[in-house]
Amino acid sequence: MEALFHNLGIGFAVALTFQNLFYCLMGVMLGTLIGVLPGIGPVATIAMLLPVTFTLNPTSALIMLAGIYYGAQYGGSTTAILVNIPGESSSVVTCLDGYQMARQGRAGPALGIAAIGSFFAGCVATIIIALFAPPLAEVALKFGPAEYFSLMVLGLIAATVLAHGSLIKAIAMVILGLLLGLVGTDVNSGVARFSFGVSELSDGIGFVSVAMGVFGFAEIIANLEQKEHREIFTKKVSNLLPSLQDFKDSWASILRGTALGSFLGILPGGGALLASFAAYTLEKKISKNSANFGKGAIQGVAAPESANNAGAQTSFIPLLTLGIPSNPVMALMIGAMMIQGIAPGPQVMTERPQLFWGMIASMWIGNLMLVVLNLPMIGMWIKLLMVPYRMLYPSILVFCCIGVYSISNSPFDVMQTAAFGVVGYIFVKLECEPAPLILGFILGPLMEENLRRAMLLSRGDPLVFFQRPISLTMLLIAGFLLAVVLAPTVRKKREEAFVEA
Amino acid sequence: MKITNGKDFWAGLMFIAFGLAFMFVAQNYAMGNAVRMGPAYFPTVLGGMLAVLGAAVLARAFVSKISNPVAVFPFRYWLVLGGLVLSVIAFYTQPPRDAGMALQIGHALLAGIAILMLFAAFGERSLWVVLFAVVVFGYMLKPLGLVLATGLLVFISAWGGHEFRWKEVTIMSAILAAFSVAAFVYGLGLPMNVWPSIWE
Numbered sequence: 271m272e273a274l275f276h277n278l279g280i281g282f283a284v285a286l287t288f289q290n291l292f293y294c295l296m297g298v299m300l301g302t303l304i305g306v307l308p309g310i311g312p313v314a315t316i317a318m319l320l321p322v323t324f325t326l327n328p329t330s331a332l333i334m335l336a337g338i339y340y341g342a343q344y345g346g347s348t349t350a351i352l353v354n355i356p357g358e359s360s361s362v363v364t365c366l367d368g369y370q371m372a373r374q375g376r377a378g379p380a381l382g383i384a385a386i387g388s389f390f391a392g393c394v395a396t397i398i399i400a401l402f403a404p405p406l407a408e409v410a411l412k413f414g415p416a417e418y419f420s421l422m423v424l425g426l427i428a429a430t431v432l433a434h435g436s437l438i439k440a441i442a443m444v445i446l447g448l449l450l451g452l453v454g455t456d457v458n459s460g461v462a463r464f465s466f467g468v469s470e471l472s473d474g475i476g477f478v479s480v481a482m483g484v485f486g487f488a489e490i491i492a493n494l495e496q497k498e499h500r501e502i503f504t505k506k507v508s509n510l511l512p513s514l515q516d517f518k519d520s521w522a523s524i525l526r527g528t529a530l531g532s533f534l535g536i537l538p539g540g541g542a543l544l545a546s547f548a549a550y551t552l553e554k555k556i557s558k559n560s561a562n563f564g565k566g567a568i569q570g571v572a573a574p575e576s577a578n579n580a581g582a583q584t585s586f587i588p589l590l591t592l593g594i595p596s597n598p599v600m601a602l603m604i605g606a607m608m609i610q611g612i613a614p615g616p617q618v619m620t621e622r623p624q625l626f627w628g629m630i631a632s633m634w635i636g637n638l639m640l641v642v643l644n645l646p647m648i649g650m651w652i653k654l655l656m657v658p659y660r661m662l663y664p665s666i667l668v669f670c671c672i673g674v675y676s677i678s679n680s681p682f683d684v685m686q687t688a689a690f691g692v693v694g695y696i697f698v699k700l701e702c703e704p705a706p707l708i709l710g711f712i713l714g715p716l717m718e719e720n721l722r723r724a725m726l727l728s729r730g731d732p733l734v735f736f737q738r739p740i741s742l743t744m745l746l747i748a749g750f751l752l753a754v755v756l757a758p759t760v761r762k763k764r765e766e767a768f769v770e771a
Numbered sequence: 772m773k774i775t776n777g778k779d780f781w782a783g784l785m786f787i788a789f790g791l792a793f794m795f796v797a798q799n800y801a802m803g804n805a806v807r808m809g810p811a812y813f814p815t816v817l818g819g820m821l822a823v824l825g826a827a828v829l830a831r832a833f834v835s836k837i838s839n840p841v842a843v844f845p846f847r848y849w850l851v852l853g854g855l856v857l858s859v860i861a862f863y864t865q866p867p868r869d870a871g872m873a874l875q876i877g878h879a880l881l882a883g884i885a886i887l888m889l890f891a892a893f894g895e896r897s898l899w900v901v902l903f904a905v906v907v908f909g910y911m912l913k914p915l916g917l918v919l920a921t922g923l924l925v926f927i928s929a930w931g932g933h934e935f936r937w938k939e940v941t942i943m944s945a946i947l948a949a950f951s952v953a954a955f956v957y958g959l960g961l962p963m964n965v966w967p968s969i970w971e
Contacts (some may be wrong), residue, residue, distance in 0.1 A: 325959055436779075438831075442786045442824040449793045449817050456810040461800050463810055464793070487901065494897035494932055660932045661943060664925040667901065668947050671908045671924060672917075676961045684909025688902045692890065695898055699843050700782040718813045730806035 274400060281400075281627030285635055290330055290628065297334035298636045301341020302643055305348070306651045308355045310666055312342045313708075314486035316602045318673045320478050320609065328610035329625045333632040335606055339599050340392065340582045340633065343542055344640045347384040347575050348651050351377055360542035360578040363550040367563060367570030379512040380571050383520055385644045386512070387576035391528040392637035395583035398532050399590075399630050403619065407591040410616035415723035416734050420741040420748075422717050425538035425594050427748040429709050431755050432544055440706045443697075447707035450475055451714020458722065470682045477605045478674060479683055480711055481598070483690025484697065484704045486670050490663050491691065492698045510645050512568070520572035523553055531577030535584030541597035545581025546574035583633055590626060591616055594713075598705045601712040776835035777843050783829025790822030844893040854888030861885050879910070900931030916966040917956060921948040 284290060304315045316335050323331035346358025351368035364384065371380040413421070430440035453464040454474030465471035512520075530552060531545035553573040554563045563570050585596045586603075593615035595601040607614045612622065619626045644651070670687075677683045697704050728734035735741050774780050793814050803809025861882040866874045883906070890899040904927035912920045925944035929935055955961045 322959060436828075438824055438827055439779075439782060442782075442821060442828065445817050445821045445824065446786065446789055449789070449814060449821065452814050452817075456800075458808075459801065459810045461810045463800060463814065464796055487905070491895070491898045491901055494901070495895050660929065660934060661939065663901075663932070664928045664940075664943060665947055667905065667928050668921055668924055668951060671905055672951055672955055672961075672963075675909060675912055676955070676963075679962060681906075681909035681912070684905060688905045688909075691902050691905070692894075692898070695894060696785070696844075700778045700785065702782055718808075721813065722808045725805055725808065730804065732805070 273404075277404075277623065277627050278400060278631060280623055281629075281631030284329060284624050284628030285333065285631035290333055290632060291635070293326070293330040293334040294337050294632045294636050295639055297337020298341035298344075298640050298643060300334075301338040301343075302345035302640065302651065303654070304338070305342035305345020305357050305361075306654055307345075307657075307662060308349055308353075308357050310489070310662075311358060311485065312339045313481060313598050313602065314489065314666075314670070315342075316599060316606075317478050317481035317486060318670050320602065320606055321673045321676045323606055324609060328607070328612055328622075329628050331606060331610060332603065332625065332629050333636075335603060336586065336629060336633065337636045339542075340579060340636065341640055343575075343579045343582050344385065344388055344644050345651065346578075347388070347571075348381060348644070348648065349655060351380045351384065351571070352652065353655060358542075360546045360582075361575075363546050363574045364571055366550070367565070367567050370564065370566035371568065371571065374566050376566070378510045379516050379568065381648060382510040382512045382645065383516060383524075383568055383572045384575040385641055387520070387524040387527065387572045388579040389637050389641045390524055391531060391576035391580035392583060392640075393634060394528050395532050395535070395580040396630060396634045396637070398584055399587055399633070400627075402536075403587055403591050403626075403630075406587065407616040407619045410592050413592075413616075413740070414738070415720040415727065416738050416741045417744070419717060419720040419724055420735055420744040421592065421594060422713050422720070424744040424748040425588075425596065426706070426709060426713065427751055428538040429597070430706050431751050435701055435703055437755055439702050443702055443704065444706040444710040447710025448714040448717060449710075450480065450707075451711040452718065457715070457719065470678075470680075470686075474715075475711075476677060476683050476686055477602075477712065478677060479687040480690050481602060481605075481708060482670055482674060483687045483692075484694035484707065485598070486666070487687065487691030488694025488698055488704075490666065491695050493659065494663065510648065516568050520568050523569040523573040524576045526552060527573035527576035528580045531580030532584045534577070535581035535596075536587050538588060538594065538596045541585040541599070542578040542582040543597075546578040549573040549577030579637075586629075586633075589614065590618060590629075593618075595709060598708040601708050604712055774832050774841050775838045776832045777839040777841035779828050779832035779835055779837075779839075780841060781843055783825045783827075783832055786825025786828060787822050788825075790818045790820070790825055792818075794818035794822070845895070847892050850888045850892035854885050854892060857881060857885035857888065883910075897931045901928050904928040904931070912963065914968055916964045916968065917952055918948045918965055919967065921951055 285294065300315065301312065304310050304312065315338055319335065319338070323335065326334070342358050343360060346356060346361035347364050347368065349355055349357030350361040350364040351372050354365050354369035356362045356365055368380045368384070371377065426444050430437060430444055453471060455462050455472050462472040527549040530549050534545045534548055535541060550570060550573060553569050554560050557563065557567070557569060585600055588594050588596050589600045589603055593604070593613070595604050604614050612618060612625070671684060674683045674687045675681070694704060724734055725732070735745060797811040797814040797818065800811040801809035802811045802815070861878065864878065866878050886906075887899065887903055890902055904924050907927060908920050908924040911923060915923070922944040925947055926940055929940045952965055956963055956965055
């Protein structure tokens with residue numbers, strides 16, 4: 271306990287410096303902004319800002335990028351409640367009851383409870399990270415290459431199980447991602463693989479290009495194909511504070527949402543999206559009057575909004591302790607760490623306590639800022655919602671292009687990103703979910719490296735993955751997950767769940 | 772045999788093509804063995820797995836209960852043909868590095884048109900207009916400077932949307948250009964020229 275306070279002390283000392291407070295504020299502001307705006311998500315935004323973070327010190331950079339992710343969870347609920355469009359994919363379920371509440375003239379309390387729930391969840395999740403990350407990192411320090419390889423297999427399988435749509439396509443996308451990640455110079459032999467003599471490719475395909483092309487450009491193009499229609503129900507929101515009855519109705523939902531979200535965030539493949547869906551389903555199941563759900567039940571706003579914020583934050587645990595991303599945003603965070611010359615993994619906590627604890631402390635501060643940003647300043651965000659998409663997307667493109675260009679100050683990266691835009695568009699059209707591809711892409715080289723080492727140590731005996739207990743456990747869980755999803759009954763349920771979404 | 776799910780059909784073909792391509796190219800590198808894996812080992816295994824999964828997706832396209840038309844993309848085959856011919860020409864007429872400016876620009880234009888034709892061969896208008904705007908920005912940033920390149924990007928990409936309003940787009944490009952210069956060049960100190968490089 272004492273160590274915890276000591277560590278948090280270090281963290282707050284770092285997070286409360288003027289510079290870091292500034293970047294934290296920038297991060298959560300940007301996060302709220304893109305959360306409110308439909309059609310641009312945290313993945314594209316973080317990808318856009320990665321090149322800019324070159325110039326910052328690592329702690330400030332990571333504090334800002336983290337702020338974007340959990341800030342987006344706050345902003346997403348605003349759009350969901352007021353416009354019935356999820357500003358963020360993790361706010362999809364908030365639309366169901368939040369918009370109904372707005373139609374009944376209760377947009378204020380809906381926004382209020384979403385923010386309060388999110389703040390509570392954010393505080394709890396911060397404490398959970400501070401409590402659980404150190405012991406987990408200690409375990410992870412004992413991992414050998416075999417354990418790491420199996421852990422990555424588990425992480426990737428879990429990510430595919432949770433991906434939308436077809437499982438087999440999702441696995442294919444993971445493998446395609448792994449292969450794309452292998453492009454570039456092989457560390458062991460020095461051979462430039464799949465580079466076709468292009469010198470830029472011998473350093474590998476740019477991570478920013480893949481993420482921005484597949485998530486940013488492809489999304490814009492797909493959005494442009496649809497006619498836009500946006501109806502803002504509530505132009506003026508008054509009376510943000512929920513009534514005493516509202517609190518009575520929803521405090522248990524907030525607690526449950528926070529607990530479930532925190533747990534699901536830690537799991538590989540988890541994060542905000544899964545957390546909000548699961549929390550909504552749970553509330554509906556255990557509620558005494560579940561008929562109210564979908565008709566403006568405040569529990570249906572409180573639970574998923576708490577859960578997505580908790581999940582967004584606890585998904586940093588596998589990143590910070592194991593160096594394994596559980597969703598595309600975390601994959602980008604790994605990219606950001608590598609840009610700064612930090613090898614993600616359990617050693618980050620011991621070697622860079624300032625960075626580790628500073629980031630955790632900043633999350634609590636960021637949550638506080640978000641409440642202020644989102645409640646009193648709600649009018650500003652509503653105004654932003656009135657900006658039509660035809661004015662938004664050229665602006666997004668400008669920032670994307672400048673960001674990509676600045677990676678190496680050459681047109682090559684821009685071309686590469688455009689190419690991945692085409693690829694991403696094809697993925698959208700063929701219903702191939704790109705999130706597993708990004709995870710595979712970031713893990714490709716790591717996975718090969720650990721496989722090679724493990725096989726070298728075992729003298730070529732592949733059974734090593736089954737002989738070491740931790741490794742075996744992880745492979746068993748991965749196998750179990752696959753078996754469960756492939757089981758006919760679950761498969762049907764899973765399809766239904768995603769169709770409902 | 773009838774294709775019921777066109778999306779699975781194309782996705783399957785895509786995965787097979789990627790898998791085989793990676794396997795094929797990997798054969799240029801050393802395979803090694805299980806103890807000491809060469810650079811070709813992992814890609815070959817993964818490529819094989821991808822091709823097998825692709826085959827499964829392809830097979831499913833024939834039995835799937837979900838029905839999607841085979842024509843997922845609008846396809847303009849004459850543009851593909853033209854684009855391919857031009858890119859082959861562009862590939863074999865690559866001017867040497869010390870060639871004159873006019874020749875360089877001419878070649879870049881030829882390659883650009885070829886790529887654009889390949890883009891435009893499939894997909895909606897928004898796809899290739901937006902990406903064309905991006906590519907133009909990438910190549911024009913150095914010669915034209917940030918202000919003009921941003922203007923070009925905004926104008927071309929706005930043309931890819933549903934409605935194009937001259938006044939709005941002009942104002943928007945002015946604001947965006949001013950903001951980018953202030954934030955990226957002066958604020959973050961990115962090394963980009965603001966105005967055409969000939970002026971400076």
